[in-house]
Amino acid sequence: LAVFGLVSREELTELEYVSPTHAEAGFTIYTVYLRNSLLAAGLTTVIIIPVAILGAYALDRFHIKRKRDIKFWILSQRMIPPIVIIIPLYLLLAKVKLIDSIFGLVVAYTTLTLPFAIWMLTSYFAEVPRELDEAALLEGCSRFQ
Secondary structure: OOOHOOOOOHHOOOOOOOOHHHHHHHHHHHHHHHHHHHHHHHHHHHHHHHHHHHHHHHHHHHHOOOHHHHHHHHHHHOOOHHHHHHHHHHHHHHEEEEEOOOOHHHHHHHHHHHHHHHHHHHHHHHHHHHHHHHHHHHHHOOOOO
């Protein structure tokens, strides 16, 4: 800023501005970045939804000895800042050679998002009346159906 105060207005405006094209600005591989993002997000979603549904349903509906401790552990995973697990996660991904890969990104996303998904779905299943489960059992459905 101090330099601009010492330069005259003519010197500042004599440079020609050239608008870069998309190729010059590096936007030619934009579709690759978009594909990678959609692939990572899609795979993470496909993994998290079934695992979180099964985990949350089990935590809400079944009698588990240490259910309260498990729920507290899941909640504590949400309280820990993600920066705390970055180094161990990086070391793990480096050991299995998943650095700079889509699957490594999916593992990282899943690690960070799964506790939140289980916590949210547990509260959802708590709102569903247990009478619906009992009625389904009377109709001949199994617990999984």
